[in-house]
Structures are given as C-alpha cells and as structure tokens.
Amino acid sequence: MNSITGSSLKDLQAAESKLLVQTYERYPLLFVSGEGVHLRDEHGNDYLDLLSGIGVSALGYNHPAITHAIAEQSSQILHTSNLFYHRGTTELAMRLTEITGLDRVFLCNSGTEAWEAALKLARAHAGRLRAEGKQLGTKFLAIEHSFHGRTMGSVATTHKQKYREPFAPVMPGVEFVAFNDVAALRGAFSTDVCAIAIEPIQGEGGINPVSQKFLAAARELCDSTGALLLLDEIQSGMGRTGKWCAYQHYGIQPDVTTLAKPLAGGIPMGAMLCTEEAARSFTPGMHGTTFGGNPLACAVAVAVVDEIKQSRLLDHITSTGDYFRTRLRDLQAKYPSIVDVRGLGLMIGVELNSDALAKSILAGMMDRRILLNRTHETVLRFLPPFLITREHVDQTIAALSELLALHTPSNLLHSTSLAGEPING
Numbered sequence: 001m002n003s004i005t006g007s008s009l010k011d012l013q014a015a016e017s018k019l020l021v022q023t024y025e026r027y028p029l030l031f032v033s034g035e036g037v038h039l040r041d042e043h044g045n046d047y048l049d050l051l052s053g054i055g056v057s058a059l060g061y062n063h064p065a066i067t068h069a070i071a072e073q074s075s076q077i078l079h080t081s082n083l084f085y086h087r088g089t090t091e092l093a094m095r096l097t098e099i100t101g102l103d104r105v106f107l108c109n110s111g112t113e114a115w116e117a118a119l120k121l122a123r124a125h126a127g128r129l130r131a132e133g134k135q136l137g138t139k140f141l142a143i144e145h146s147f148h149g150r151t152m153g154s155v156a157t158t159h160k161q162k163y164r165e166p167f168a169p170v171m172p173g174v175e176f177v178a179f180n181d182v183a184a185l186r187g188a189f190s191t192d193v194c195a196i197a198i199e200p201i202q203g204e205g206g207i208n209p210v211s212q213k214f215l216a217a218a219r220e221l222c223d224s225t226g227a228l229l230l231l232d233e234i235q236s237g238m239g240r241t242g243k244w245c246a247y248q249h250y251g252i253q254p255d256v257t258t259l260a261k262p263l264a265g266g267i268p269m270g271a272m273l274c275t276e277e278a279a280r281s282f283t284p285g286m287h288g289t290t291f292g293g294n295p296l297a298c299a300v301a302v303a304v305v306d307e308i309k310q311s312r313l314l315d316h317i318t319s320t321g322d323y324f325r326t327r328l329r330d331l332q333a334k335y336p337s338i339v340d341v342r343g344l345g346l347m348i349g350v351e352l353n354s355d356a357l358a359k360s361i362l363a364g365m366m367d368r369r370i371l372l373n374r375t376h377e378t379v380l381r382f383l384p385p386f387l388i389t390r391e392h393v394d395q396t397i398a399a400l401s402e403l404l405a406l407h408t409p410s411n412l413l414h415s416t417s418l419a420g421e422p423i424n425g
C-alpha cells in the first residue's frame with residue numbers, strides 16, 4: 001500500500017501501527033483541518049481545542065497572519081543555511097531581545113534543542129570563568145518534577161525517572177532540588193555549580209508556579225558565584241501567562257531563557273536567549289544547527305510576535321485566564337474532587353483527587369468535543385489558543401460541571417451556600 005488518502009481512522013491506525021516507531025499513545029481522533037480555536041475531524045465534527053497542540057498553536061488554526069507569512073516567505077526562499085545572511089534572523093532577534101529583556105539569541109528547531117544550547121552555554125561559561133581564575137564547577141542544579149525535553153542533556157535535567165533511566169548513563173553532574181524548597185536550594189549550592197535550571201511554571205510537572213522566594217534565592221545564589229540562572233520558558237513563554245515570559249511576573253531576569261512551543265505558531269522553532277556576558281562564552285564553531293533560524297520559521301515567528309502585539313493579546317490572555325480560573329474555583333467550591341486550581345494567564349492546571357477521575361473527566365470532555373490533556377496523572381491541563389473567549393470558557397465550565405456532577409455522589413456535593421468551605425466526606 002502506498003497511499004492512505006481517504007482511508008478511515010481504523011485503517012490509518014492499522015497502517016501506522018506497522019510503520020511508525022511506537023513512541024506515542026494517541027487518542028482515536030483524526031484531524032484534517034482547523035479554523036480559529038476549533039479543530040475539524042474527518043467526519044466534519046468541530047472540537048474546541050483547549051490544548052493547542054501542547055501550547056504550540058497559540059494563534060489557533062488558519063490564522064491569516066501565519067498563512068500569509070508562510071505563503072510570502074515560501075515563494076521567496078525557505079532555507080539558506082547558517083553559512084549565509086538572511087534578514088529574518090535579525091528581524092526576529094530584534095523582537096525576541098525586546099520582549100525578553102535579554103541581549104542575544106541563538107535560533108534552533110525545537111524546545112529540547114534550545115535547552116541543550118542553554119546547558120552547553122552554562123558549561124562553556126563556567127569553563128571560561130575558570131580560565132580567568134574563578135572557581136566554578138560543572139554541576140547543574142535542577143528541580144524535582146522538572147521537564148526540559150528528550151535529548152540526552154535535557155533528560156539528564158528532567159526529573160521523572162522513566163524519561164532518564166532507560167537511557168543511562170545520561171549526562172552526569174545533575175542534582176535535583178525539592179520544588180520551592182529554599183533551604184534545600186541553598187544547601188545544594190556551591191562553587192561546584194555552573195547553573196541553576198528552573199521552569200518558572202512547571203508544565204509537565206503539573207502546572208506548578210515557582211515561589212517568589214525560591215526564584216529570588218536562585219538569582220542571588222547565581223550572582224554570588226557567576227553561575228548562570230537558566231529559566232525554561234518553552235511552555236510558559238511567548239505570552240502564555242499574560243506576560244511575554246513568566247519570569248516577568250516575578251521581576252527577576254535570568255541569564256538564559258529558552259522559548260519554543262508557540263514561537264512560530266506551529267512551524268517547528270526554538271530559541272535560546274542570553275545576556276551579553278553569557279553570550280561571550282560561545283565563539284564561532286562551538287555550537288550550531290543546519291536548520292536553525294531558517295527563513296520560513298523566522299518569518300512566521302516575526303508574524304506571531306507582531307500579531308500578539310497588534311491584537312493586544314497579552315491583555316486578552318490575562319483577563320480570559322482570570323475569568324477561567326474564577327469559574328474553575330467556583331466549581332472547586334462545589335465539587336470536593338477538585339483539589340486545586342493553579343496557573344497564570346492561559347496556562348492552567350486543575351488538580352483532581354484521583355487518577356481514575358482525571359482519566360474519565362478527560363474522556364467525557366473528548367466525547368463532548370472539547371480537547372485538553374492530563375499531566376502528572378491527576379492534573380487536567382489547559383493550554384488553549386490565546387484567542388479563546390469567555391463564551392468558550394463558559395462552554396468548558398458547563399461540560400466540566402456536568403461531568404463532575406456525574407462522578408460525585410450527592411452526599412459529597414458541597415452545598416452552594418457553603419461555597420469555598422471544605423467539608424470532610
């Protein structure tokens with residue numbers, strides 16, 4: 001068989017299962033197009049997408065700014081290699097340095113590649129400082145429940161054992177510190193450390209915002225030795241939380257940050273940004289990539305940044321996110337199975353009291369044609385396109401409420417007059 005055009009989902013599943021390396025478990029859905037915040041399956045059914053391809057399709061589907069940038073750029077030049085100049089890299093770097101407050105950019109093709117660049121820069125930086133007579137080691141401090149990607153360096157700084165152990169030995173020299181435990185961070189820190197690695201809001205780890213004290217302590221410790229503070233904004237950056245980067249909510253600047261997922265609105269792209277001082281530690285030939293910063297990806301990323309600015313999406317993300325969390329907290333007041341509602345802007349986690357409940361709520365939402373996913377087993381994760389409106393939030397809350405009611409015995413329901421007061425049951 002050499003074509004699958006027009007085949008049913010069942011035939012596709014059968015063919016794929018024989019052809020692809022089996023790294024993914026997929027939901028039994030086949031999408032063929034999308035418009036705005038909706039995806040359309042092969043039967044013409046529309047789904048409200050509250051996951052945006054794990055935070056990638058931030059401007060939704062078929063957005064004119066993106067389709068226009070792709071059409072324009074693809075008719076001119078797709079790729080030149082990093083042996084030659086093209087205007088797109090500088091156009092994009094001007095925008096990314098402005099929105100992050102950092103000085104220089106390295107462009108690549110994915111999140112993990114951006115994170116590898118950050119790790120390599122930290123090692124190279126410590127090496128340069130050692131050559132200048134400073135005392136600085138090669139150790140990384142990473143955080144429990146972190147996720148930084150799937151390549152060898154990234155998995156070494158990723159906490160979950162199942163992502164690391166099958167591939168041992170991964171990059172040595174990583175110690176994990178308990179999340180938001182300032183004393184543990186101080187205890188683990190020394191001149192052996194070349195960098196502290198933190199997601200300001202952990203994504204895969206269950207939508208956990210880092211505390212102000214923890215981030216401030218990390219900044220202060222790094223400043224005391226010249227180690228680098230690496231903040232991974234691959235999931236939380238590009239406006240997702242209502243600011244361009246989540247660290248801007250804390251008023252703390254990193255030495256290095258990484259962007260990817262929504263950066264080019266669905267075209268694969270990553271970026272590592274750093275200070276002038278850190279950038280001095282990479283010299284020509286030390287690091288690189290064939291595709292990184294190619295004209296197509298740059299043109300689309302420029303269009304994404306400009307669209308977020310022109311349509312004032314950061315304000316929209318903040319107000320819609322606040323509204324979403326308020327409505328979720330109203331549900332929490334009614335249903336004791338909601339343990340916590342967390343997040344910032346449109347990066348939202350709803351922790352439920354059991355794995356099985358999270359699984360069946362997710363399945364029920366999918367039956368109601370609303371897409372989200374589950375992370376850290378019990379946390380429902382919402383990473384909707386930046387364009388969702390209050391009407392989409394209301395539709396989601398109505399569906400969730402219906403499902404929670406189905407799964408909650410009436411004797412455990414909080415009466416609405418007791419909203420917000422926990423009852424033991």
Ligand SMILES: *Cc1c(COP(=O)(O)O)cnc(C)c1O
Pocket residue numbers: 110111112113115147148149150199203204232233234235236260261
């Ligand atoms: C998704 C993600 C990565 C990895 O990005 P890929 O593009 O999948 O390589 C790294 N860090 C964080 C915080 C992420 O959410």
